[in-house]
Amino acid sequence: MIHQDWLFGLIGGLMIGTSGAIFLLVNGRILGASGVLGGLVDGSGRANRNERVSFVIGLIAVPFVLTFLWVRPDTHLSENLAVVIGAGLLVGLGSRMANGCTSGHGVCGISRLSARGIVATIAYLLAGAAAMIIFRHVWGII
Amino acid sequence: MRNFMGLLVGGLFGAGLFTSGMTDTNKVQGWLDLFGAWDPTLAFVLSGAIAPMAIAWRAAARRRVAVLGNDLPGSPNSELGINLIVGSTLFGAGWALAGLCPGPAVASLSYGGFGGVAFLAAMFGGFLLSPFVKSFVENIGRAVSNAESIRQNKKSENW
Numbered sequence: 460m461i462h463q464d465w466l467f468g469l470i471g472g473l474m475i476g477t478s479g480a481i482f483l484l485v486n487g488r489i490l491g492a493s494g495v496l497g498g499l500v501d502g503s504g505r506a507n508r509n510e511r512v513s514f515v516i517g518l519i520a521v522p523f524v525l526t527f528l529w530v531r532p533d534t535h536l537s538e539n540l541a542v543v544i545g546a547g548l549l550v551g552l553g554s555r556m557a558n559g560c561t562s563g564h565g566v567c568g569i570s571r572l573s574a575r576g577i578v579a580t581i582a583y584l585l586a587g588a589a590a591m592i593i594f595r596h597v598w599g600i601i
Numbered sequence: 602m603r604n605f606m607g608l609l610v611g612g613l614f615g616a617g618l619f620t621s622g623m624t625d626t627n628k629v630q631g632w633l634d635l636f637g638a639w640d641p642t643l644a645f646v647l648s649g650a651i652a653p654m655a656i657a658w659r660a661a662a663r664r665r666v667a668v669l670g671n672d673l674p675g676s677p678n679s680e681l682g683i684n685l686i687v688g689s690t691l692f693g694a695g696w697a698l699a700g701l702c703p704g705p706a707v708a709s710l711s712y713g714g715f716g717g718v719a720f721l722a723a724m725f726g727g728f729l730l731s732p733f734v735k736s737f738v739e740n741i742g743r744a745v746s747n748a749e750s751i752r753q754n755k756k757s758e759n760w
Contacts, residue, residue: 464622468642471621472649478613479650480657485606487667489674490614492704493728500728510607515707517611522619523711532619534709535627535700536716542698547706547720549695551727554703556688556735561702562614564689565647570654573677579689586693587633594698596636601698 479567486510491563492518493554537601553583603669615708621646624709626700633697683742684735695727 479490488510495511498504504511526532537543554560557579559568564583568576594601622628622642631640661673696702699720706713706721713720 464642465645468621468645469649471617472646474613474617476650476653478610480653482610483657483661485668486603487671487673496703497728500725509604513604513607514611517608518615518707519710521612521615522708525619526712531712534624534713543716543720544723546695546699547723548727549691551724552731553688553692555728555731556684562704566650566654570651571658574679575685578681579685582686582689583693586690587697588635590694590697591633
């Protein structure tokens with residue numbers, strides 16, 4: 460039997476992919492979280508700012524509503540503020556330097572067999588696995 | 602209409618992240634922790650997400666413009682620059698460190714507590730730093746390839 464978490468993972472994944480499919484076919488846009496947000500933060504996405512803002516409102520509001528209708532999940536985020544801020548800086552910096560994160564490179568890039576998407580995904584998976592060894596098993600900070 | 606669709610797409614994306622468990626940092630760290638209690642959930646999420654997107658790219662290839670009349674994205678940029686590799690490596694390290702990437706960080710804003718807000722603020726700081734680090738890395742890359750070509754030239758002179 461399939462593990463319940465895996466089943467929810469698959470269903471949630473299909474929803475993520477469907478949202479990306481609608482964004483592409485209806486709005487003509489590639490769904491990348493770091494791209495949509497980054498364009499708002501640094502002002503480079505001024506041309507379609509309202510579309511980006513609406514996206515972010517939906518992205519915050521629907522999970523908020525689901526915490527009342529369904530469950531209130533625990534993010535299990537580290538209590539160590541230095542770890543959280545360091546990680547946030549790395550995620551923000553790295554995803555903008557590479558022009559994409561898990562959604563843009565991992566989902567949208569791989570699904571069109573883009574070389575950049577595939578290379579980026581391999582690089583961040585390897586770096587993530589290596590970082591896990593260093594941060595958790597060597598230094599023990601997470 | 603574009604804005605309404607943006608709201609709908611953002612909402613469905615958020616619901617998907619919520620349902621899949623991707624806002625639980627334990628799941629992400631469990632996936633990356635090959636030498637701990639490995640959690641394969643993320644593989645189900647990624648394959649579930651890639652399937653509809655792959656169909657959408659095929660459908661997009663047969664269309665001239667998007668449904669709302671906007672241009673569709675052009676063919677993918679194939680340039681594998683140093684910033685793609687360095688950026689993805691930094692991103693992967695941060696992703697492992699906290700177990701959050703940009704989508705889930707925003708999706709969990711309403712229930713992620715103060716830590717979630719601090720992560721988002723730091724991430725926005727990272728966005729703003731990126732142009733400077735990007736040109737720095739590009740300059741290093743250029744310097745290395747210049748040094749390499751000088752070395753190559755010297756070698757051929759010695760011959």
